[in-house]
Amino acid sequence: xNVELPLIxxxxxxxxxxxxxxxxxGAIIAFATYSLGIAVVWVxxxxxxxxxTEAAVGAGVTTVLFLLTIAKTVRPSGDRVLERPHWPxxxxxxxxxxxxxxxxxxxxxxxxxxxxxxxxEVTEYYLANAYEEAGVKNAVTAVLAAYRGFDTLGEVVxxxxxxxxxxxxxxKEVFA
Amino acid sequence: xxxxxxxxxxxxxxxxxxxxxxxxxxxxxxxxxxxxGMNIFQTGIxxxxxxxxxxxxxxxxxxxxxxxxVSPLPHVLILTAIxxxxxxxxxxxxxxxxxxxxxxxxxxxxLEEVRNGE
Numbered sequence: 001x002n003v004e005l006p007l008i009x010x011x012x013x014x015x016x017x018x019x020x021x022x023x024x025x026g027a028i029i030a031f032a033t034y035s036l037g038i039a040v041v042w043v044x045x046x047x048x049x050x051x052x053t054e055a056a057v058g059a060g061v062t063t064v065l066f067l068l069t070i071a072k073t074v075r076p077s078g079d080r081v082l083e084r085p086h087w088p089x090x091x092x093x094x095x096x097x098x099x100x101x102x103x104x105x106x107x108x109x110x111x112x113x114x115x116x117x118x119x120x121e122v123t124e125y126y127l128a129n130a131y132e133e134a135g136v137k138n139a140v141t142a143v144l145a146a147y148r149g150f151d152t153l154g155e156v157v158x159x160x161x162x163x164x165x166x167x168x169x170x171x172k173e174v175f176a
Numbered sequence: 177x178x179x180x181x182x183x184x185x186x187x188x189x190x191x192x193x194x195x196x197x198x199x200x201x202x203x204x205x206x207x208x209x210x211x212x213g214m215n216i217f218q219t220g221i222x223x224x225x226x227x228x229x230x231x232x233x234x235x236x237x238x239x240x241x242x243x244x245x246v247s248p249l250p251h252v253l254i255l256t257a258i259x260x261x262x263x264x265x266x267x268x269x270x271x272x273x274x275x276x277x278x279x280x281x282x283x284x285x286x287l288e289e290v291r292n293g294e
Contacts, residue, residue, distance in 0.1 A: 008189045015196045015216050024208050031212050038219050045186070045226050046236045046246045053258050062215065062265055069208055069269040073276040076206060076283070086203030093202070097195035101188070109183040111232030113244075118231050123247040130248075131239050139237035139248040140255070148252060155256045162263035166270040 003044060011037040022083045024075050028066045035059035049140045186227035193220030205283045207272045211265060218261045225250040 014034035021027045035058040042051035108115040117123060126139055126147065134142035144152055181188060197220055200213025229250035235241040237248035276282055279290050 004185060008185060012189060012192055012196075015193055018212060018216065019196050019200045019203075024206055027209055027212055031215065034216070035219075038223070041186075041223065042226060045230045046234060047226050047229070047251050047254075048236050048238075050222075050226060050251050050254050050258070053255055057258055057262050058215075058219070061262055065262075065266055065269050066208065066212070069272055072273050073208075073282055083203070086199075089199050089202035093195040093199035096198050097191050100191040100194065104184055104187060104191075105180060107184055107187050110186050110227050111230050113231060115228065115231075117228045117247045117250065120247070120249075122249055126248050127237065127239070127243070127245050137239045139239060139245065140251045143248050143252045144255060151252075151256060155259055158260050159263045162267050165267045169267070169270045169274050171274075 007037065007041055007044060011041060020082045022076065022080050024070055026081075028063060028070070031066070032059050032063040035062070049138070186223060186230075190220050190223040190227065193217070193223060196220075205285060207275065207282050207284070208269070211268045211272070214268070215261065215265060218257070222254045222257060225254050 011034060014030055014037055017030040018027050018034055021030055035054060039051045039055040039059060042048070042054055112118075126143055130139040130142035130147075131137055134146040136142040136146070194217055197213050197215075197217025200216060201210050204210050204213060229247040231244055231246050234244040234246045237245045237251065239245075272282065275287065279287055281287050281290060
């Protein structure tokens with residue numbers, strides 16, 4: 001049985017639930033479901049490293065951050081379960097998707113052997129030389145830590161700046 | 177047409193997620209929900225990249241497994257992007273906590289009123 005379409009339907013449905021739920025706590029829970037669904041999509045698309053990160057960071061840390069935020073602030077009160085539709089925003093979103101969808105025909109088939117990404121020299125080079133040059137059997141780790149090490153250093157700088165920024169914004173408060 | 181959609185289903189899902197993210201970012205009046213919308217938008221872009229790296233019948237880019245492998249480069253870019261996204265979310269939520277401490281509200285319209293009333 002093909003798992004793709006039910007999975008995509010599940011992910012889109014939980015994203016929609018996140019969008020329409022009025023209670024922010026409900027939206028956060030729906031978003032955690034969505035993150036977990038996306039993590040399964042990464043597994044299906046053969047990206048186990050991304051799936052692990054998504055499940056730990058996307059579904060885990062992000063959800064905790066959101067929950068801490070609403071614990072420190074408020075949730076909108078009221079009886080309505082769903083948000084009222086916001087027509088201008090809907091128009092913008094539909095227009096945006098429409099414009100993007102016009103590019104669909106120009107995109108290569110997913111999983112085809114002759115796509116630019118798969119046949120690219122970079123992909124072939126990494127897969128052929130990662131073990132010899134970096135000594136790691138996992139090509140993703142080799143690229144992350146060796147070939148694109150400066151990129152990862154930049155990422156660490158971003159995380160550090162975010163930490164400093166948080167401390168500045170919150171003043172003496174502690175985010176926990 | 178059906179064939180076009182069936183072979184590019186993840187791309188279409190990615191576009192729809194971008195649409196949902198845009199909608200939430202514009203429509204939500206609560207700041208926390210706007211940040212959730214931003215996160216949905218991000219994952220839409222991630223889906224586009226990971227789908228582009230996919231090769232039918234291939235193994236993950238772990239060299240102990242037999243080839244062919246999917247491309248490792250988009251995976252690396254998205255790993256970096258996920259972590260940067262969390263950093264972004266953390267700063268945004270910190271600002272939201274601060275806004276609430278200063279103005280006592282988390283909704284766009286009320287914040288505007290409070291600021292204009294000062």
